Amino acid sequence: MGGNQWLADLSVVIPDAGDWLARCDSPGMFTAQIGWSWMLDGWIVVVGALAAVSATLLGNFLVLRKMSMLGDAITHAVLPGIAVAFLVSESRSSVAMFLGAVIVGVLTAVFTEWIRGVGGVDEGASMGVVFTSLFALGLVILVRGADAVDLDPDCVLYGAIELTPLEMVSLFGWEVPRAAAILGAVTLINAAFVGLFFKELKLTSFDPALATTMGFSAKWVHYGLMVLVSVTAVACFESVGSILVVAMFVVPAASAYMLTDRLGVMILISVVLAALSSAVGHLMALQVPSWFGYRSTTTAGMIAVAAGIFFLVAAAFGPRHGVVVKRVRRIVLSLRILCDDIVAFLFRAQETRAGSEQLRGVTAAQLTDALFASGVSLRLATWLLRRRGEIRLADGGLVLTEAGIERGQRLVRSHRLWEQYLVDQAGRGMEEIHQQAERFEHFTDRELREKLATQTDRPELDPHGSPIPEEG
Amino acid sequence: MMHVEPPQRFRKMPARRFAGAGWMLLWTVLLWAGSDVAMVAAQGPGPIRSASWRRVVLLEDYNTRVVIFGVAILGGASGLVGSFTLLRKRALMGDALSHASLPGIALAFITAGLFGASGKSLPWLLLGATLSGLIGVAAILVIRNQTRLKEDAALGIVLSVFFGAGVALLGVIQQMETGHAAGLESFIYGKTASMRAADAGLIAAASSIAIVVCLALFKELKLLCFDEGFAGARGFPVVVLDIVLMAMVVLVTIVGLQAVGLVLMIALMVIPAASARFWTETMSRMMLWAALLGMLGSIAGGMASAMFPGLPSGAMIVLVCSLFFFISMILGRRRGLLIRHLRRIRFNRRIDRQHLLRAMYEQIESQFRDERTDNDAAESAAMPEAGRKNPVAVGDLLAMRSWSRRRLMAAIVRGEENELLRCRDGACTLTQAGFAEAARLTRQHRMWEIYLITYAEVATANVDRDADRIEHVLAPEIIDQLEDLLDEQGMTIPVPDDPHGVIADVPPVQPPPVQSPPAQGGA
Numbered sequence: 001m002g003g004n005q006w007l008a009d010l011s012v013v014i015p016d017a018g019d020w021l022a023r024c025d026s027p028g029m030f031t032a033q034i035g036w037s038w039m040l041d042g043w044i045v046v047v048g049a050l051a052a053v054s055a056t057l058l059g060n061f062l063v064l065r066k067m068s069m070l071g072d073a074i075t076h077a078v079l080p081g082i083a084v085a086f087l088v089s090e091s092r093s094s095v096a097m098f099l100g101a102v103i104v105g106v107l108t109a110v111f112t113e114w115i116r117g118v119g120g121v122d123e124g125a126s127m128g129v130v131f132t133s134l135f136a137l138g139l140v141i142l143v144r145g146a147d148a149v150d151l152d153p154d155c156v157l158y159g160a161i162e163l164t165p166l167e168m169v170s171l172f173g174w175e176v177p178r179a180a181a182i183l184g185a186v187t188l189i190n191a192a193f194v195g196l197f198f199k200e201l202k203l204t205s206f207d208p209a210l211a212t213t214m215g216f217s218a219k220w221v222h223y224g225l226m227v228l229v230s231v232t233a234v235a236c237f238e239s240v241g242s243i244l245v246v247a248m249f250v251v252p253a254a255s256a257y258m259l260t261d262r263l264g265v266m267i268l269i270s271v272v273l274a275a276l277s278s279a280v281g282h283l284m285a286l287q288v289p290s291w292f293g294y295r296s297t298t299t300a301g302m303i304a305v306a307a308g309i310f311f312l313v314a315a316a317f318g319p320r321h322g323v324v325v326k327r328v329r330r331i332v333l334s335l336r337i338l339c340d341d342i343v344a345f346l347f348r349a350q351e352t353r354a355g356s357e358q359l360r361g362v363t364a365a366q367l368t369d370a371l372f373a374s375g376v377s378l379r380l381a382t383w384l385l386r387r388r389g390e391i392r393l394a395d396g397g398l399v400l401t402e403a404g405i406e407r408g409q410r411l412v413r414s415h416r417l418w419e420q421y422l423v424d425q426a427g428r429g430m431e432e433i434h435q436q437a438e439r440f441e442h443f444t445d446r447e448l449r450e451k452l453a454t455q456t457d458r459p460e461l462d463p464h465g466s467p468i469p470e471e472g
Numbered sequence: 473m474m475h476v477e478p479p480q481r482f483r484k485m486p487a488r489r490f491a492g493a494g495w496m497l498l499w500t501v502l503l504w505a506g507s508d509v510a511m512v513a514a515q516g517p518g519p520i521r522s523a524s525w526r527r528v529v530l531l532e533d534y535n536t537r538v539v540i541f542g543v544a545i546l547g548g549a550s551g552l553v554g555s556f557t558l559l560r561k562r563a564l565m566g567d568a569l570s571h572a573s574l575p576g577i578a579l580a581f582i583t584a585g586l587f588g589a590s591g592k593s594l595p596w597l598l599l600g601a602t603l604s605g606l607i608g609v610a611a612i613l614v615i616r617n618q619t620r621l622k623e624d625a626a627l628g629i630v631l632s633v634f635f636g637a638g639v640a641l642l643g644v645i646q647q648m649e650t651g652h653a654a655g656l657e658s659f660i661y662g663k664t665a666s667m668r669a670a671d672a673g674l675i676a677a678a679s680s681i682a683i684v685v686c687l688a689l690f691k692e693l694k695l696l697c698f699d700e701g702f703a704g705a706r707g708f709p710v711v712v713l714d715i716v717l718m719a720m721v722v723l724v725t726i727v728g729l730q731a732v733g734l735v736l737m738i739a740l741m742v743i744p745a746a747s748a749r750f751w752t753e754t755m756s757r758m759m760l761w762a763a764l765l766g767m768l769g770s771i772a773g774g775m776a777s778a779m780f781p782g783l784p785s786g787a788m789i790v791l792v793c794s795l796f797f798f799i800s801m802i803l804g805r806r807r808g809l810l811i812r813h814l815r816r817i818r819f820n821r822r823i824d825r826q827h828l829l830r831a832m833y834e835q836i837e838s839q840f841r842d843e844r845t846d847n848d849a850a851e852s853a854a855m856p857e858a859g860r861k862n863p864v865a866v867g868d869l870l871a872m873r874s875w876s877r878r879r880l881m882a883a884i885v886r887g888e889e890n891e892l893l894r895c896r897d898g899a900c901t902l903t904q905a906g907f908a909e910a911a912r913l914t915r916q917h918r919m920w921e922i923y924l925i926t927y928a929e930v931a932t933a934n935v936d937r938d939a940d941r942i943e944h945v946l947a948p949e950i951i952d953q954l955e956d957l958l959d960e961q962g963m964t965i966p967v968p969d970d971p972h973g974v975i976a977d978v979p980p981v982q983p984p985p986v987q988s989p990p991a992q993g994g995a
Contacts, residue, residue: 063625066622067624068624068627069564069624071628072567072632115801119801121746121801122563124563124623125558125746126746127564128742129742129746129797132735132743132794133739133791133794136739136789136791136794139784140787140788143782143783143784143787144782144783243632243635243636246631250625251632257620258619258620258621285640289647292644294647294648296643297640297643297644298640298642300636300639301638301639301640301641301642303636304636304637305637305640307632307633308629308637311629315619321619321620323618
């Protein structure tokens with residue numbers, strides 16, 4: 001990958017580069033200390049962002065269609081196209097190679113689909129068969145045909161993002177890197193495709209059968225997408241390297257998928273994340289190695305890592321589907337239920353002892369026995385309840401406050417009304433109703449209690465003979 | 473048109489018992505070959521001469537022998553492990569894994585200096601690769617199980633992010649004074665042709681472990697592949713089994729990676745297993761096929777590259793394997809294209825024959841009825857067999873269905889060959905066998921129609937088309953059940969009359985709930 005030699009080339013080509021190289025050697029700790037050349041770093045970030053955005057626009061649909069590995073497959077599979085184009089045109093003309101690569105890229109998608117459909121082979125496997133075979137074919141063609149020519153697939157065919165500012169072209173009077181011009185065009189095409197065919201893409205991604213019955217050809221949308229995926233993959237890896245394409249087809253889209261349920265929002269988020277990963281990745285490439293006393297490292301690799309970090313955060317803390325969020329939500333729910341159980345238990349205890357004079361508190365040990373809760377969660381729940389002023393310490397144990405009694409009334413009322421309802425209206429046996437009412441009581445609000453009471457003719461006692469408390 | 477395969481009868485396969493024996497045999501042969509290599513290795517490599525095809529085929533060259541032994545055993549093991557990952561719909565696991573091992577290799581190289589080991593000591597690098605591969609697998613499993621992302625996205629994320637980290641680390645390594653990372657590339661691109669005896673030994677050891685584990689846990693892994701939920705319900709530790717399987721994948725991949733390179737390793741994990749799937753429906757046989765194909769492909773590819781110097785051996789192995797894949801895809805005995813095409817043709821012919829016979833029966837019947845209306849209209853019993861003598865014009869048959877003349881004529885010719893009908897001067901008559909068959913088919917069709925009308929409440933206008941589809945795949949047991957069902961309704965008709973006719977002309981025996989319009993039927 002790259003190597004040091006390109007840094008040497010760089011100082012020859014661009015006078016500004018000497019300055020840039022010098023700051024690479026300085027072991028600065030913060031960005032301010034590192035010289036930031038807009039001429040070079042600015043363009044690198046822009047090119048990276050363009051590549052990332054163009055790939056991720058289509059990547060959303062690849063992720064939804066469960067074809068995330070296609071980017072990886074295509075970047076490997078295009079080798080024979082490049083090799084044949086090279087041999088036929090006998091030059092390193094990038095137009096010929098680009099065409100050859102795109103044609104083989106589309107063929108990869110077609111072959112994969114063909115083997116999957118006709119041969120009945122699983123999608124991943126058919127992809128694996130096609131791209132490894134094509135890559136091997138390309139290798140053999142290269143080795144046999146281009147023996148005399150020095151054509152290292154790594155150096156010539158897979159570009160490095162750091163080198164993009166070296167090749168400038170003039171566009172409408174502006175000097176822009178060639179890669180930026182190409183990738184900008186690809187990004188525009190992809191954005192136009194996604195914008196124009198948004199409805200069709202959405203429908204065919206989620207329900208191809210419905211799309212077909214509604215008169216859209218799922219097949220044509222699929223192949224249109226595949227052509228653009230191939231063009232994007234080839235354009236990106238030719239200018240910025242293959243690892244960036246593979247990452248950008250999947251990772252930002254997957255992160256966005258963790259954050260939202262709406263396709264439009266998902267595309268927007270993924271585009272923002274892709275552009276951000278490019279900037280953050282380049283900064284990391286400049287910055288992180290210097291902490292260990294090295295110079296900057298490969299930007300493309302670091303962009304992938306940055307995208308991975310974003311994914312990690314999204315997967316952990318996504319508002320609805322984040323792993324940590326889901327877990328926390330479950331813990332909060334179980335704590336709430338435990339609080340309910342404690343309050344209801346205390347309420348029942350006070351109820352049974354209402355006649356006798358001494359109103360003794362309930363000890364933690366009694367609670368543990370009754371509720372099968374672990375010590376930690378029980379302590380947490382009692383602490384929460386005390387903070388909310390629903391229980392207090394008295395008489396050598398826990399007793400309910402006024403607010404606590406109200407909550408207990410509500411809960412026990414829900415419980416007993418449910419029991420009554422289950423026996424009266426649902427015809428359940430006496431032995432099962434307690435378990436079910438125990439579950440329902442936590443999710444029953446005032447309105448529902450009112451309905452239950454009406455349905456069961458406002459009973460005084462529940463099926464077990466306990467009084468149903470009135471609501472305060 | 474819906475294709476419904478005729479139900480395959482389950483046969484007891486005594487051959488399955490031999491699969492185990494086949495395995496033992498295969499393995500003995502390979503180990504024997506391996507010991508041979510070890511012996512030669514002890515004597516040291518002989519002088520290297522130009523490779524002629526005889527020397528290659530007879531494995532006279534020491535180098536060729538090592539390489540071919542190494543790749544053959546690797547091909548066998550990865551075919552075996554690959555069949556599990558294929559059935560688990562994780563064919564590209566090897567792909568993700570081999571990419572995910574790169575940061576481990578780079579980190580091992582960097583840290584080797586800290587621990588005083590040589591940066592290029594193989595065990596140290598392999599340890600790094602394995603650890604990072606295992607972390608990658610764990611990440612894939614966590615993403616798949618804990619988030620709403622699917623397998624493919626998990627693979628793509630782990631592959632690209634880990635590989636990106638590895639590339640970034642390699643960028644750092646190139647600045648280290650301790651030496652260049654030149655050797656590390658062989659982990660990614662492989663150097664099959666320069667495989668040494670030690671590499672081959674390592675491959676043999678790792679492959680043996682993988683194969684023994686896979687065979688020992690065969691039943692559990694099989695259950696895991698086909699029905700994960702059921703395996704869990706039966707009390708198998710699904711997650712542990714999954715991890716064991718993935719550890720085997722890691723083992724084979726990592727060991728193979730440094731010997732043969734990334735693309736070949738991916739290919740060996742996927743292609744032989746996918747090819748084997750075309751040949752058999754039995755898990756144990758599929759494993760055997762996959763191992764055999766992987767082995768043969770590796771040997772043939774290795775030999776090809778030894779015979780023609782300049783052909784990269786890894787690429788040749790992949791190409792030979794994919795050649796096997798396409799041969800299997802076309803000729804495969806169970807799911808190959810050819811056999812499936814044949815089955816479809818056979819099925820279509822059967823349908824054409826049945827359509828023809830029923831069309832003839834209905835024609836004869838209408839002629840018969842026309843004759844009879846004059847003298848005996850009340851009788852609605854079945855047509856006597858004498859009716860079969862009536863000739864039916866081909867033109868009438870052609871008008872009955874939307875079939876082309878060519879297709880109809882082909883069906884008639886085949887019917888004549890089977891002695892179901894005779895055709896002369898553009899008019900056909902049924903033979904005795906043909907008449908019986910035609911009566912049976914018409915009966916099936918009409919029974920299904922009546923069933924649809926009385927029980928499924930399908931509108932009379934639609935039943936013909938629906939019955940037309942199902943009549944070809946009605947099993948005898950279902951016909952029996954239909955008969956019983958319609959018996960209860962008092963509707964026994966030897967060859968039941970056309971229900972369209974029944975409803976239009978004669979009031980039905982039992983008032984069936986037909987008359988309700990279909991619009992209300994969709995409850």
